[in-house]
Amino acid sequence: MTDANRELTEITEQKYKYGFVTDVAEDRIRKGLDEDIVRLISSKKNEPAFLLDFRLKAFRHWLTLEEPTWAKVRYNPIDYQEIVYYSAPKPRKKLASMDEVDPELREAFAKLGIPLEEQKRLSNVAVDAVFDSVSVATTFKKKLADMGVIFGSFSDAVREHPELVERYLGSVVPYTDNYFATLNSAVFSDGSFAYIPKGVRCPMELSTYFRINAADTGQFERTLIVADEGSHVSYLEGCTAPQRDQNQLHAAVVELVALDGAEIKYSTVQNWYPGDAEGRGGIFNFVTKRGKAMKRSKISWTQVETGSAITWKYPSCILQGDDSVGEFYSVALANHRQQADTGTKMIHIGKNTRSTIVSKGISAGHGQNTYRGQVKIMKGADGARNHSQCDSLLIGGHCGAHTFPYIEARNPTAQVEHEATTSKISEDQLFYCRQRGIKEEDAVSMIVNGFARQVLKELPMEFAVEAQKLLGMSLEGSVG
Amino acid sequence: MSQQPNDGTPLLEVRALQARIDDKAILKGLDLTVMPGEVHAIMGPNGSGKSTFAGVLAGRDRAEVTGGSATLDGKDLLAMAPEERAVAGLFLGFQYPVEIPGVGNMYFLRTALNAQRRARGEEELDAVDFLGLAKEKMKLVEMDPAFMNRGVNEGFSGGEKKRNEVLQMAVLEPRLSILDEIDSGLDIDALRVVARGVEALRSPDRATLLVTHYQRLLEYIVPDKIHVMAGGRIVRTGGRELALELEKKGYAWVEP
Ligand SMILES: Nc1ncnc2c1ncn2[C@@H]1O[C@H](COP(=O)(O)OP(=O)(O)O)[C@@H](O)[C@H]1O
Numbered sequence: 250m251t252d253a254n255r256e257l258t259e260i261t262e263q264k265y266k267y268g269f270v271t272d273v274a275e276d277r278i279r280k281g282l283d284e285d286i287v288r289l290i291s292s293k294k295n296e297p298a299f300l301l302d303f304r305l306k307a308f309r310h311w312l313t314l315e316e317p318t319w320a321k322v323r324y325n326p327i328d329y330q331e332i333v334y335y336s337a338p339k340p341r342k343k344l345a346s347m348d349e350v351d352p353e354l355r356e357a358f359a360k361l362g363i364p365l366e367e368q369k370r371l372s373n374v375a376v377d378a379v380f381d382s383v384s385v386a387t388t389f390k391k392k393l394a395d396m397g398v399i400f401g402s403f404s405d406a407v408r409e410h411p412e413l414v415e416r417y418l419g420s421v422v423p424y425t426d427n428y429f430a431t432l433n434s435a436v437f438s439d440g441s442f443a444y445i446p447k448g449v450r451c452p453m454e455l456s457t458y459f460r461i462n463a464a465d466t467g468q469f470e471r472t473l474i475v476a477d478e479g480s481h482v483s484y485l486e487g488c489t490a491p492q493r494d495q496n497q498l499h500a501a502v503v504e505l506v507a508l509d510g511a512e513i514k515y516s517t518v519q520n521w522y523p524g525d526a527e528g529r530g531g532i533f534n535f536v537t538k539r540g541k542a543m544k545r546s547k548i549s550w551t552q553v554e555t556g557s558a559i560t561w562k563y564p565s566c567i568l569q570g571d572d573s574v575g576e577f578y579s580v581a582l583a584n585h586r587q588q589a590d591t592g593t594k595m596i597h598i599g600k601n602t603r604s605t606i607v608s609k610g611i612s613a614g615h616g617q618n619t620y621r622g623q624v625k626i627m628k629g630a631d632g633a634r635n636h637s638q639c640d641s642l643l644i645g646g647h648c649g650a651h652t653f654p655y656i657e658a659r660n661p662t663a664q665v666e667h668e669a670t671t672s673k674i675s676e677d678q679l680f681y682c683r684q685r686g687i688k689e690e691d692a693v694s695m696i697v698n699g700f701a702r703q704v705l706k707e708l709p710m711e712f713a714v715e716a717q718k719l720l721g722m723s724l725e726g727s728v729g
Numbered sequence: 730m731s732q733q734p735n736d737g738t739p740l741l742e743v744r745a746l747q748a749r750i751d752d753k754a755i756l757k758g759l760d761l762t763v764m765p766g767e768v769h770a771i772m773g774p775n776g777s778g779k780s781t782f783a784g785v786l787a788g789r790d791r792a793e794v795t796g797g798s799a800t801l802d803g804k805d806l807l808a809m810a811p812e813e814r815a816v817a818g819l820f821l822g823f824q825y826p827v828e829i830p831g832v833g834n835m836y837f838l839r840t841a842l843n844a845q846r847r848a849r850g851e852e853e854l855d856a857v858d859f860l861g862l863a864k865e866k867m868k869l870v871e872m873d874p875a876f877m878n879r880g881v882n883e884g885f886s887g888g889e890k891k892r893n894e895v896l897q898m899a900v901l902e903p904r905l906s907i908l909d910e911i912d913s914g915l916d917i918d919a920l921r922v923v924a925r926g927v928e929a930l931r932s933p934d935r936a937t938l939l940v941t942h943y944q945r946l947l948e949y950i951v952p953d954k955i956h957v958m959a960g961g962r963i964v965r966t967g968g969r970e971l972a973l974e975l976e977k978k979g980y981a982w983v984e985p
């Protein structure tokens with residue numbers, strides 16, 4: 250190993266910053282999964298009949314499914330009977346204000362840089378804090394309500410707006426969709442819900458911070474965002490988890506509905522615990538995210554995926570309405586033994602629908618990074634257009650990058666373009682930076698951020714800087 | 730023209746330097762002394778080891794040093810990491826500057842300047858002060874400000890890359906600038922710009938080492954000394970007349 254390589258290896262041995270565990274009283278049920286568990290979860294949450302019905306149908310369907318094996322990821326079999334499907338921090342009493350949130354919880358979020366206290370809130374960002382799948386606090390709720398914007402936990406929405414939930418739940422990702430989405434539909438515990446009324450431009454960023462804390466539990470959140478006609482919303486989710494030797498399953502579902510002329514911008518900074526350098530522990534992140542875009546509407550996904558032992562995730566757009574637009578901007582980083590299989594599906598149904606895919610995969614250490622994307626142009630989608638660009642950056646000689654673009658065009662007027670590149674951080678680039686006085690670790694981080702710039706600039710300003718630092722920190726890569 | 734420093738310590742002193750790439754000896758006992766305030770030129774045929782020498786001084790690990798010494802201001806250069814050499818004031822203008830896509834040229838240069846300043850215990854420049862400095866230097870090298878927001882050397886022509894090297898040198902204000910074939914691929918206008926950049930840095934406590942294949946550059950920058958390198962050694966040292974002689978007789982004249 251050259252000096253340069255040795256240093257590069259050292260940089261990559263930095264530790265995960267969010268690996269702490271918070272000591273809170275938990276309300277957890279016995280482990281295992283059967284119909285009684287599904288009913289128990291539903292009853293703990295006092296759910297209306299339609300929701301229990303939805304869960305039970307999903308559970309019965311799940312029993313008929315097999316875990317998918319098509320992704321380019323390898324892991325030991327998951328024992329679904331060894332998982333605890335419901336764990337919630339025990340509420341002390343009904344909260345009158347945010348300042349009454351359990352101090353332990355508040356401190357946990359403060360450590361993550363997310364203040365929930367009235368005085369210290371992030372300016373112009375409304376935050377829903379989800380701890381072990383249960384929403385513990387939502388900031389700025391009143392201010393939003395004044396404009397008719399509903400934002401808060403999924404459970405609150407079920408209680409306060411059951412008609413909206415019943416109407417849209419499963420309308421984009423049906424409970425039969427896929428193994429993990431079906432499992433989620435049966436056992437999800439909480440998540441975020443947002444509704445933006447007609448013509449309203451949401452005055453602030455909506456944001457959910459997911460935190461896994463409890464051991465041996467599965468995490469199953471459900472997020473539903475409905476943007477009514479002509480409305481506009483920008484939403485961001487962030488996630489972290491403690492450092493544990495056991496793998497933990499996270500199977501979330503996100504559904505977006507953009508009605509005519511609406512716009513939803515959905516950004517993710519995913520930093521679940523990735524496991525250690527040898528691949529012990531880490532989150533299995535099997536997530537289904539999909540949006541349905543009606544006439545002249547736009548759905549834009551931006552994701553920065555740096556965490557998780559395994560990422561299996563394909564935020565997609567069903568471009569149903571004419572002139573609707575779908576976008577997917579992704580940076581996925583796989584370091585050490587991390588495996589990422591991620592990409593998108595753009596389903597063009599309406600006329601003159603347009604989609605853009607920009608995927609930047611970074612592989613380091615023994616990381617394996619796969620882009621898997623599908624562009625499907627249906628018969629009626631006259632004038633549909635897609636442009637896809639998939640770039641891979643390799644750091645060191647033990648990692649891998651793979652690209653699987655699937656293109657299916659059933660309309661002769663469609664235009665589909667796909668570009669792909671693979672490059673390496675070269676010794677020449679590193680030396681150039683160092684000759685100018687920049688330390689190697691800073692050079693690596695700078696080069697990687699440059700590679701990802703096209704995607705990072707899509708993030709809301711407040712989070713772009715955070716994401717940049719995260720990329721630098723997560724680069725526990727190695728050249729050799 | 731050139732001024733000797735008070736204590737007579739050379740800015741750069743190279744003694745019997747040897748280096749090899751794989752099993753091939755490239756530098757075979759090279760001696761060179763550059764005093765503060767001087768401009769030297771090293772000329773020599775392709776493959777004589779000029780770039781290898783420049784790289785070894787800057788700390789590139791492509792070639793392995795097998796003997797000899799090199800000091801900057803009396804400090805052991807060979808014991809320092811490349812970024813430490815930069816902080817100590819060594820600048821290498823690359824024969825083939827690399828592209829760093831997506832990293833803004835301006836951002837890169839400010840990061841470099843501030844990394845050096847921080848390492849020297851100096852205050853960092855904020856964005857506004859840096860912009861002022863960069864603008865002044867861009868004028869010096871006649872660089873279109875549009876280049877500053879592009880990626881480092883990304884899609885630059887050969888000449889633009891070289892101009893960018895000179896800009897970096899002008900901003901970083903190194904003690905010793907080593908410019909490797911800075912003149913190759915340049916038109917007359919660009920050559921003048923390079924010459925102006927070098928002249929602007931000429932001062933009693935700095936020095937420049939021009940590595941070049943052609944004597945053309947030396948019509949614009951008049952060096953104090955010219956060295957001819959062949960087969961991994963300095964084989965002749967002289968004044969301007971040496972360049973003219975080389976031009977007339979070709980390199981075969983010095984080839985060992
Ligand atoms: N990366 C390398 N690997 C192997 N040999 C090299 C490498 N770089 C340079 N050399 C060899 O070293 C010798 C000197 O090259 P170089 O220093 O580039 O000379 P110059 O700059 O004077 O043209 C040449 O024989 C060249 O082939």
Ligand SMILES: [Mg+2]
Pocket residue numbers: 779780781824910
């Ligand atoms: Mg050369």
